[in-house]
Amino acid sequence: MAVGDRGSTRRLCRALRKLRSREEGLQLVQQQLNARPSGAETCGLIDAFARQGWFYRPLVDLASQQLSTGTSASPPHLAVTLRALATLHPPSLARWRGPLNAPPVGRRHGWFAAVVLLRSLLLAEVVMDGLLGKVFSWTSQQGSWTSQPAHLRSSGALWGALCDVAWILERRPPASLKPLTDREKATLELVQSWPGVAQPVSGISEALELHVSAAFQRLGRTVDGLHRPSGARSGHRRLPLSLPELKLVLFCLDQRSFIYDLQDGRSWLKPLTLLHQQQLETAGWRVEVILDSEWPEQHLEQELLLRKKLAHALQAHVPRRRRRRLP
Numbered sequence: 001m002a003v004g005d006r007g008s009t010r011r012l013c014r015a016l017r018k019l020r021s022r023e024e025g026l027q028l029v030q031q032q033l034n035a036r037p038s039g040a041e042t043c044g045l046i047d048a049f050a051r052q053g054w055f056y057r058p059l060v061d062l063a064s065q066q067l068s069t070g071t072s073a074s075p076p077h078l079a080v081t082l083r084a085l086a087t088l089h090p091p092s093l094a095r096w097r098g099p100l101n102a103p104p105v106g107r108r109h110g111w112f113a114a115v116v117l118l119r120s121l122l123l124a125e126v127v128m129d130g131l132l133g134k135v136f137s138w139t140s141q142q143g144s145w146t147s148q149p150a151h152l153r154s155s156g157a158l159w160g161a162l163c164d165v166a167w168i169l170e171r172r173p174p175a176s177l178k179p180l181t182d183r184e185k186a187t188l189e190l191v192q193s194w195p196g197v198a199q200p201v202s203g204i205s206e207a208l209e210l211h212v213s214a215a216f217q218r219l220g221r222t223v224d225g226l227h228r229p230s231g232a233r234s235g236h237r238r239l240p241l242s243l244p245e246l247k248l249v250l251f252c253l254d255q256r257s258f259i260y261d262l263q264d265g266r267s268w269l270k271p272l273t274l275l276h277q278q279q280l281e282t283a284g285w286r287v288e289v290i291l292d293s294e295w296p297e298q299h300l301e302q303e304l305l306l307r308k309k310l311a312h313a314l315q316a317h318v319p320r321r322r323r324r325r326l327p
Helices: 004-016 021-033 039-052 059-070 075-088 090-095 108-123 130-140 156-173 182-193 207-221 271-282 299-315
Strands: 248-253 260-261 267-269 286-291
Touching: 004 021, 004 039, 004 286, 021 039, 021 059, 021 130, 021 271, 039 075, 059 075, 059 090, 075 108, 075 271, 108 130, 108 156, 108 182, 108 271, 130 182, 156 182, 156 271, 207 248, 248 299, 267 271, 267 286, 286 299
Parallel strands: 248 286
Antiparallel strands: 260 267
16 A cells, blocks of 8 residues: 555555554554655655554654655655654654744645644654744734634634643743743733633543443432533633533543554553643643543443542542542
């Protein structure tokens, strides 16, 4: 299967989703690597694997090597490869020291891609001064965010990505980041002050949320003071299932929320989902994770699992000297 352009990358992503196991994914990537892919083909392959959440060390090493030697030098391939490596394996970006030209001003999707790339790189603690400066310049030229162009008002995802960038720069900036100027700080405040439509948390499984919500409804009829989870907002994020009175948020996650190592079976949370968890915890919310792999089929077992999750949240509202140790 040849990869490299956007259409073939999409076909590869669909092929990966149809695979019945990660072992089949391992066979597919080994076949691709045996064919000695070009820089464009490697770009499409690692982009598809990053979207699928599959990590394969030889593929990451090849993409990193091609990045450092300039094999993936065309701007679109370069940006896609950088974003994929930042998602799958941030240390692999240490080899790359080249420049990056941001997309031209005025092209909405180009600038959205630039902001998403900037967010991925900052999460990987990689600072690209040229890209950061261009995004700051473009954002400051948009004028008041309450009377901005229609294409920005309708692009909540773009605003959400900009707010993520602002949060990272303010609360967990990379060590190599230069101090922000007063104008740049004002731009960050401008972005965060715009009352945009709250964006969803990355990686949430809506199907699992429905099951958890139904279980809460059953508990609401038997447990005093427990109500059906209601939607709430924290900053620029729309909360998933939550109990605001307990400052509790439930992350209902499936396998798409994780990155899996195809060789040793390890898994870890995707950087963007982890960022959104940290944002909520910084805002004072307690985040409890429910995985679809741990969700029982029987109603009684579902309710017992939720009681256990709630027990920890309730303990947080008890004075420390009176708290009971929970398993």
